[in-house]
Amino acid sequence: MPSRADITYFGAGPAALPTDVLEAASKALLDYNGTGLGIAEHSHRSELATNIINEAKADLANYLEFSPENYEVIFMQAGGTGEFAASVYNLVGAWVSRQHAALEKELGDDEEAILAALRKKVETELKVDYIVTGGWSLKAYQEAQRLLGPEYVNLVADARTINDGKFGKIPDESTWKLSKDAAYVYFCDNETVDGVEFPAFPSVLTPDANGNGPIVVADMSSNILSRRIPVNNYSLIFFGAQKNLGSTGVTVAILKKSFLPPHAVQPSAPLLRKLGLPIPPIILQYEIVAKNNSLYNTLSIFDVYIAGQVLKKLLNTYPDKVDGQQAVAEKKASLIYGALEAHPDVYRIIPDKTVRSKMNICFRVTKNGDTDETEKSFLKAATVLGLTGLKGHRSVGGIRASNYNSIPLEGAEKLAKFIHDFAKAS
Numbered sequence: 001m002p003s004r005a006d007i008t009y010f011g012a013g014p015a016a017l018p019t020d021v022l023e024a025a026s027k028a029l030l031d032y033n034g035t036g037l038g039i040a041e042h043s044h045r046s047e048l049a050t051n052i053i054n055e056a057k058a059d060l061a062n063y064l065e066f067s068p069e070n071y072e073v074i075f076m077q078a079g080g081t082g083e084f085a086a087s088v089y090n091l092v093g094a095w096v097s098r099q100h101a102a103l104e105k106e107l108g109d110d111e112e113a114i115l116a117a118l119r120k121k122v123e124t125e126l127k128v129d130y131i132v133t134g135g136w137s138l139k140a141y142q143e144a145q146r147l148l149g150p151e152y153v154n155l156v157a158d159a160r161t162i163n164d165g166k167f168g169k170i171p172d173e174s175t176w177k178l179s180k181d182a183a184y185v186y187f188c189d190n191e192t193v194d195g196v197e198f199p200a201f202p203s204v205l206t207p208d209a210n211g212n213g214p215i216v217v218a219d220m221s222s223n224i225l226s227r228r229i230p231v232n233n234y235s236l237i238f239f240g241a242q243k244n245l246g247s248t249g250v251t252v253a254i255l256k257k258s259f260l261p262p263h264a265v266q267p268s269a270p271l272l273r274k275l276g277l278p279i280p281p282i283i284l285q286y287e288i289v290a291k292n293n294s295l296y297n298t299l300s301i302f303d304v305y306i307a308g309q310v311l312k313k314l315l316n317t318y319p320d321k322v323d324g325q326q327a328v329a330e331k332k333a334s335l336i337y338g339a340l341e342a343h344p345d346v347y348r349i350i351p352d353k354t355v356r357s358k359m360n361i362c363f364r365v366t367k368n369g370d371t372d373e374t375e376k377s378f379l380k381a382a383t384v385l386g387l388t389g390l391k392g393h394r395s396v397g398g399i400r401a402s403n404y405n406s407i408p409l410e411g412a413e414k415l416a417k418f419i420h421d422f423a424k425a426s
Contacts, residue, residue, distance in 0.1 A: 002386055008411035011389030012192055012360060013222065014242040016406040021309045028305060040302045049301045053294055056308035060252070063314055063321050066231035072260060074253040074286060075294040075304055080136070080221045082284065083238040083251060084143040087186065087217050088128065089280030090287075091236065092148065093266040094259050095126065095183035096275065100267065115274060122275050126152050127179035129214075133159045133198075133355075134167045134191025135395060136219060144186075147278050154179045159196070167194040169352045173204045184215040184235065190223035192243075193393040195351045195362030195400065197223060201230050223359045224252075225314065226405055227326040235259065243359070244405045246307035249300045253286065260287050314405070325405055332403050332412035333358035339416040343423035350398065361401040362392060367423070375399060378422055387415055 009016040025039075032039040032048070042048050057073040076082065099121050103114045130141040130153060144153045156178055157171040178185065185205060190197040207213030213233070220229070221239040231237065235256045242248040258264060266287055269279045282288055282296075289296050294304075318324025337356065340347040346367040349356065365375045378399065382390055392398035401415060 006386045008387055008407065008414060009389045010387065010401045010403070010407065010411075010415070012243075012393065012400060012402040013240070014248050015244070015402060015404045017247065017306070018310065018313055018406055021306065021313060024309060025302075025306055029302070039305055040300075042301065044295055044298050044301050049295070049299075050293065052301055052305050052308060053299075056304050056311060059308060059311035059315060060254075063225065063311055064229065064231060065321060066254070070257055071231065072255050072257050072286075072290050074255060074289050075299055076251045076253060076284075076289060077249070077299070078284070079251050080219055080238065080240045081139070081143075083219070083253065084140040085147060086253070086280070086284040086286065087140075087184070087236060087238070088144050088147050089278065089284055090259070090266065091184040091215065091217065092126070092128065092277065093272070093280070094264055096122070096267045096272070096277065097264055099125075100271075119275060122277065125181070127154045127182045128152060129154045129156045129179050129182040129185040131156045131176065131185070131187040131202075133157075133170050134188060134194035134196050135393075136191055136193065136221075137186070137188035140186055140188065140219065154182065156185065163352075167191065167196060168350055168355075170196065170198065170355045173202055176204060178204070178214070182214065184217045186217045186219075188219040189229075190220065190357050190359055192222040192360050192402075193396060195357045195360045196355045197357035197359065199355060201233055205233070207233060222402075222404075223357070225322065225325065226329045226359055228322050241303065241307050243402075244310075246310050247303050250303040250307060252307075255286055255290070260290055328409060329358050329403065329405065332407060332409060333361065335412045335416040336361050336401055336403065336419070339419035342420065346423040347419070350396075359403055361403055362396075362398060363400075364398045365422075381422060382415075382418055385414070385418055387418060 004019060028039040030038050032042065053075065060073055061068045100118055103117050107113045107117065128144055130137065130144060132138050132141050132155060141153065141155065156176045159167050159169050159171055162171050163169045205214050205216050215235045216233060217236045218234055220237055222243045224239040225244040231254065237254040239252055241250045241252065266285060272279050314325060315321065340349055340363055346365065348364045348366050350362040350364065364371055365378045367374050379390055390399050390401055392400040403412065
């Protein structure tokens with residue numbers, strides 16, 4: 001049987017974790033800091049748990065270099081899929097509150113007139129915008145339609161319309177159909193299944209010199225911590241931990257504090273009911289979870305601890321923080337893509353070159369004309385060498401090498417060599 005040292009795991013998630021982090025975690029599970037209890041046994045209401053949460057929040061802000069004065073870090077559950085719903089509930093709620101406040105100024109305390117005017121605004125002006133570039137943004141778009149109704153959900157762009165019905169490109173921004181004053185604009189920064197990554201923040205969504213611009217929401221589940229991001233351009237960034245941050249079981253939201261009390265308050269359940277809008281489960285309300293420092297209900301402190309240890313390792317490894325990790329990620333991706341490009345008669349990279357993901361490298365093995373059988377041979381030979389987790393997502397097939405932060409440079413070099421060697425063999 002292979003040892004851990006023999007394996008380079010390219011699975012798309014849960015991803016591999018640093019061995020030294022797991023070793024520390026295994027000790028913490030039995031006895032955390034000499035307390036005689038394992039970390040998973042301590043109360044989530046304890047000072048110990050609060051310290052773990054606060055340190056992880058501070059280290060995340062430090063590593064990505066955003067201001068805790070302007071953004072709140074919230075640890076939640078339900079994964080990125082849960083955040084598809086949470087973003088709808090909270091940002092539509094924020095839009096309703098802004099409209100309500102404006103109508104109160106205009107109409108005074110005439111509650112019936114305010115309600116009537118607010119209903120009309122919802123019916124004629126409420127829009128949420130979605131840029132669909134892959135399987136995950138499609139699921140987010142569909143969830144918004146399910147929760148709100150399709151009449152409120154605007155499809156800004158659908159990448160399949162420019163790529164023969166398949167994902168693999170990002171439509172030019174000049175073709176995007178953005179709503180006027182949308183409650184928010186959503187996109188998935190890196191499509192894990194399809195290997196498509198936005199090369200930079202969309203210029204059409206960039207705030208002006210005064211900081212005014214669209215309310216932008218991004219799912220960064222599979223590329224967070226891998227490259228520098230202009231956090232100030234976003235109102236909400238969310239991501240599951242199980243790719244680059246930690247273990248399955250915790251989801252992170254980085255939310256602009258202007259969407260939280262005392263700056264903003266979510267509308268009441270009775271008001272939403274009168275407007276025919278969905279009422280969020282309390283556990284998905286950002287203001288409730290943030291008010292309780294992520295401890296409204298029982299949070300898995302062990303998973304937050306793992307995330308915190310990963311962040312500390314990153315900060316200790318890279319004095320230049322996320323820029324250091326980005327340089328390594330780019331070098332690894334360049335090695336793997338370079339190996340694939342060297343053999344165009346054997347490998348076909350799926351996404352367009354302009355939007356290739358550095359985290360999820362998707363390709364087909366077309367040698368000998370029998371793609372399915374050749375890919376089975378590729379996977380079998382790779383496994384013999386300890387290169388595992390390379391099978392593509394069940395919905396699209398093919399090969400996918402997930403080049404997450406836990407993949408060492410040596411692992412990428414080993415995969416690149418195998419790609420060359422397989423191409424040259426019979």
